[in-house]
Amino acid sequence: MKFTNSLLALFRKLSPNKTPRNHKIDTITIHCMAGNLSIETCGNVFALSSRKASSNYGIGTDGRIALYVEEKDRSWASSNAKNDHRAVTIEVANDGGAPDWHVSDKAISSLIELVTDICKRNGIKKLVWSENKLDRINHKNGCNMTVHRDFAAKACPGNYLYNLHSYIAEQVNERLGVKMVPTNVTITSEINPYKEPITNIRRGTKGESAKWVQWYLWRFGLLRKSEIDGVIGSKSEAAIKTAQERLGLKKDGIVGEITRKTFISVCVR
Numbered sequence: 001m002k003f004t005n006s007l008l009a010l011f012r013k014l015s016p017n018k019t020p021r022n023h024k025i026d027t028i029t030i031h032c033m034a035g036n037l038s039i040e041t042c043g044n045v046f047a048l049s050s051r052k053a054s055s056n057y058g059i060g061t062d063g064r065i066a067l068y069v070e071e072k073d074r075s076w077a078s079s080n081a082k083n084d085h086r087a088v089t090i091e092v093a094n095d096g097g098a099p100d101w102h103v104s105d106k107a108i109s110s111l112i113e114l115v116t117d118i119c120k121r122n123g124i125k126k127l128v129w130s131e132n133k134l135d136r137i138n139h140k141n142g143c144n145m146t147v148h149r150d151f152a153a154k155a156c157p158g159n160y161l162y163n164l165h166s167y168i169a170e171q172v173n174e175r176l177g178v179k180m181v182p183t184n185v186t187i188t189s190e191i192n193p194y195k196e197p198i199t200n201i202r203r204g205t206k207g208e209s210a211k212w213v214q215w216y217l218w219r220f221g222l223l224r225k226s227e228i229d230g231v232i233g234s235k236s237e238a239a240i241k242t243a244q245e246r247l248g249l250k251k252d253g254i255v256g257e258i259t260r261k262t263f264i265s266v267c268v269r
């Protein structure tokens with residue numbers, strides 16, 4: 001097995017807290033730093049052997065990426081040796097506190113690029129997230145993303161990053177060239193909490209009808225959960241068009257009966 005490191009990591013401070021990897025890389029585990037550490041400060045923390053902690057990569061609020069443990073080695077990150085032997089672990093800085101542990105948009109876009117690069121170099125063809133912990137820890141249905149809270153009583157990766165996992169997977173898969181088929185969006189036990197509208201939804205529509213549509217756009221990875229705001233603006237309209245295009249519908253940005261029925265049908269378990 002030939003391991004390489006990401007060229008996206010421009011800063012490198014190798015940690016002594018590591019073990020030779022005994023498994024191929026087939027999993028991504030995203031962590032939060034629980035603080036707004038620069039990649040240099042985080043590197044200094046992981047450089048202490050007394051700290052007994054590390055991660056393969058770190059991303060700062062400014063979007064810069066660091067390497068702390070080479071991919072050939074297992075980091076000490078997720079409170080689970082088996083997970084870390086097969087996972088690339090990434091610590092992301094927080095520009096907000098508990099319980100959400102918000103992360104900057106710059107850090108998110110670097111994270112998406114880094115995870116895409118890790119998948120490409122290690123032959124991970126598609127990123128699969130599940131809301132179900134048992135799916136994650138057992139790698140069921142191709143699931144290959146785990147989180148620290150799966151293995152320890154921890155808030156990590158924080159609610160903000162946790163809720164972004166489906167979005168991150170969609171964004172990475174788009175970059176990996178994975179064809180989005182309707183079955184991709186059926187892995188959900190949640191149902192749309194908003195009332196289905198009976199009229200057409202378009203740019204300018206406000207209220208619960210708009211939220212109903214935005215909820216599906218979030219499920220499709222086209223909006224963030226925080227963007228379910230009950231107003232169809234330009235971003236929601238563009239997301240509607242993208243969804244219509246992917247689902248083979250008329251790409252007019254208007255959610256009429258056919259688009260509504262299609263959204264419902266592809267999101268039913």
Ligand SMILES: [Zn+2]
Pocket residue numbers: 031032077078148154156157
């Ligand atoms: Zn963690």
